[in-house]
Amino acid sequence: xxxxxxxxxxxxxxxxxxxxxxxxxxxxxxxxxxxxxxxxxxxxxxxxxxxxxxxxxxxxxxxxxxxxxxxxxxxxxxxxxxxxxxxxxxxxxxxxxxxxxxxxxxxxxxxxxxxxxxxxxxxxxxxxxxxxxxxxxxxxxxxxxxxxxxxxxxxxxxxxxxxxxxxxxxxxxxxxxxxxxxxxxxxxxxxxxxxxxxxxxxxxxxxxxxxxxxxxxxxxxxxxxxxxxxxxxxxxxxxxxxxxxxxxxxxxxxxxxxxxxxxxxxxxxxxxxxxx
Amino acid sequence: xxxxxxxxxxxxxxxxxxxxxxxxxxxxxxxxxxxxxxxxxxxxxxxxxxxxxxxxxxxxxxxxxxxxxxxxxxxxxxxxxxxxxxxxxxxxxxxxxxxxxxxxxxxxxxxxxxxxxxxxxxxxxxxxxxxxxxxxxxxxxxxxxxxxxxxxxxxxxxxxxxxxxxxxxxxxxxxxxxxxxxxxxxxxxxxxxxxxxxxxxxxxxxxxxxxxxxxxxxxxxxxxxxxxxxxxxxxxxxxxxxxxxxxxxxxxxxxxxxxxxxxxxxxxxxxxxxxxxxxxxxxxxxxxxxxxxxxxxxxxxxxxxxxxxxxxxxxxxxxxxxxxxxxxxxxxxxxxxxxxxx
Numbered sequence: 001x002x003x004x005x006x007x008x009x010x011x012x013x014x015x016x017x018x019x020x021x022x023x024x025x026x027x028x029x030x031x032x033x034x035x036x037x038x039x040x041x042x043x044x045x046x047x048x049x050x051x052x053x054x055x056x057x058x059x060x061x062x063x064x065x066x067x068x069x070x071x072x073x074x075x076x077x078x079x080x081x082x083x084x085x086x087x088x089x090x091x092x093x094x095x096x097x098x099x100x101x102x103x104x105x106x107x108x109x110x111x112x113x114x115x116x117x118x119x120x121x122x123x124x125x126x127x128x129x130x131x132x133x134x135x136x137x138x139x140x141x142x143x144x145x146x147x148x149x150x151x152x153x154x155x156x157x158x159x160x161x162x163x164x165x166x167x168x169x170x171x172x173x174x175x176x177x178x179x180x181x182x183x184x185x186x187x188x189x190x191x192x193x194x195x196x197x198x199x200x201x202x203x204x205x206x207x208x209x210x211x212x213x214x215x216x217x218x219x220x221x222x223x224x225x226x227x228x229x230x231x232x233x234x235x236x237x238x239x240x241x242x243x244x245x246x247x248x249x250x251x252x253x254x255x256x257x258x259x260x261x262x263x264x265x266x267x268x269x270x271x272x273x274x275x276x
Numbered sequence: 277x278x279x280x281x282x283x284x285x286x287x288x289x290x291x292x293x294x295x296x297x298x299x300x301x302x303x304x305x306x307x308x309x310x311x312x313x314x315x316x317x318x319x320x321x322x323x324x325x326x327x328x329x330x331x332x333x334x335x336x337x338x339x340x341x342x343x344x345x346x347x348x349x350x351x352x353x354x355x356x357x358x359x360x361x362x363x364x365x366x367x368x369x370x371x372x373x374x375x376x377x378x379x380x381x382x383x384x385x386x387x388x389x390x391x392x393x394x395x396x397x398x399x400x401x402x403x404x405x406x407x408x409x410x411x412x413x414x415x416x417x418x419x420x421x422x423x424x425x426x427x428x429x430x431x432x433x434x435x436x437x438x439x440x441x442x443x444x445x446x447x448x449x450x451x452x453x454x455x456x457x458x459x460x461x462x463x464x465x466x467x468x469x470x471x472x473x474x475x476x477x478x479x480x481x482x483x484x485x486x487x488x489x490x491x492x493x494x495x496x497x498x499x500x501x502x503x504x505x506x507x508x509x510x511x512x513x514x515x516x517x518x519x520x521x522x523x524x525x526x527x528x529x530x531x532x533x534x535x536x537x538x539x540x541x542x543x544x545x546x547x548x549x550x551x552x553x554x555x556x557x558x559x560x561x562x563x564x565x566x567x568x569x570x571x572x573x574x575x576x577x578x579x580x581x582x583x584x585x586x587x588x589x590x591x592x593x594x595x596x597x598x599x600x601x602x603x604x605x606x607x608x609x610x611x612x613x614x615x616x617x618x
Contacts, residue, residue: 118360118381127360130537135361217361218346219311232347235479236319237507 075152109214135217350437369437383533
């Protein structure tokens with residue numbers, strides 16, 4: 001009797017979890033693809049190879065290609081500084097790294113308007129030199145770097161804290177240089193965590209809407225990223241095209257998720273296997 | 277040690293970032309590019325106008341012109357130009373937003389409105405009601421909007437030009453019906469108490485009403501109402517013309533400072549003058565804006581109903597006065613909005 005009850009409970013729980021996933025994940029995904037393909041594959045492809053859509057895809061990839069490496073660099077240095085050295089203001093630095101998570105993306109965008117807008121702090125200086133920061137690609141990159149900068153550092157700090165400094169101290173005492181220590185000791189230890197952070201960072205960089213919307217200026221074919229382009233197409237009653245571009249974004253997200261699962265699996269395996 | 281290796285890397289990244297702005301150069305392969313920063317509902321209109329102008333300009337000068345477009349709520353777009361969005365021309369929903377650019381940015385002369393015919397407004401429009409098919413709530417005129425249980429859709433007057441015209445049209449009715457500004461305020465307060473959601477731009481409100489199915493009546497630009505009817509389902513919506521409305525004059529201007537910097541003054545001037553030609557005026561009528569040109573007016577006469585229209589100058593003493601009184605911080609709209617929230 002007790003066994004049947006627990007089985008019922010188990011099935012109910014599984015059904016609830018699957019139902020939840022179905023409603024909040026699969027259904028919207030299916031809807032996006034169904035809408036996108038409503039008028040056939042021809043209309044879908046036409047929407048994606050349209051010049052403004054291609055420009056949006058190119059811009060999104062460019063922004064991710066710049067902001068992800070920048071944040072790898074920042075994330076690794078910050079995590080290293082925080083976990084391997086003691087210095088005053090360390091906890092303050094950790095708090096600041098979390099800032100983009102706690103600030104609304106709209107505010108993140110406005111920060112750059114205040115700094116680089118025509119009437120902003122540095123606006124006049126850049127205007128004199130004919131350098132456009134906001135309402136152009138550099139502003140979009142800056143806003144994206146800002147919103148995505150916690151991902152790598154946040155992933156590495158707990159990992160590196162747990163690993164401690166013993167390996168590095170051993171390497172240094174055996175005569176390795178700082179760079180050699182990093183390259184041959186630290187990096188191999190953190191590589192799966194790093195990769196995981198990079199994937200999250202990349203996903204957000206390609207999908208960011210709020211902050212980018214504020215600094216974009218929404219010029220078609222020039223400063224529209226994919227998320228912004230989806231909104232514009234939707235507002236122009238061009239639903240097939242809007243969902244076609246949205247489905248591309250969803251595909252990118254799915255690829256990221258699959259990569260993430262693989263990395264997670266490898267990471268757990270290594271993490272346990274090496275016994276650190 | 278870490279610091280020493282970061283700094284050069286940051287410098288390299290910085291150079292890369294600055295390099296990226298070189299891409300947005302205005303001249304590409306003998307052609308010329310201009311940026312038209314416009315308000316929400318003009319997307320379809322300018323798509324056609326731009327194609328026609330590019331053809332004319334090519335025939336006259338042999339030069340290829342690309343017109344880049346940016347659309348959004350009129351106030352928000354003006355703000356972006358003030359903050360440095362490099363518009364060669366602005367085509368906004370109301371004169372005040374362009375005045376604001378002239379006020380806060382050296383790029384535009386304060387006398388911009390005298391430079392082109394008809395107050396620099398090559399087309400006009402007005403505010404009408406869009407209701408669902410069969411008009412189930414029986415909405416005929418302004419008094420029906422404040423009945424209990426009627427849900428009214430309008431964008432936010434703080435950010436949307438169309439919404440400011442809506443507000444003033446309602447005010448004009450309230451003043452005529454009640455005979456005083458106090459009566460008008462009472463009427464408009466009741467009206468906004470029936471508004472469930474304020475979108476930031478006209479197109480967002482259209483989507484709210486049409487796509488999301490919220491609201492019984494949508495206070496809309498006439499052109500936007502016709503477009504929604506045409507694009508989103510003939511027979512799903514009806515246009516109700518109120519007894520009194522406002523003459524909306526969406527103006528255009530070349531942003532001299534930006535055009536000079538980009539070397540596009542000649543083409544930007546020609547672009548705006550093109551809007552007054554019979555060819556462009558015909559496109560304007562086709563996209564449900566009321567044309568100025570007599571020939572186009574005659575051609576589209578049976579589309580546009582005759583409405584008793586007040587003007588911003590006669591009824592409200594011009595945009596500057598109206599903006600200061602009704603829409604500035606702490607103005608009449610804020611008072612009304614605070615009252616409703618309580």
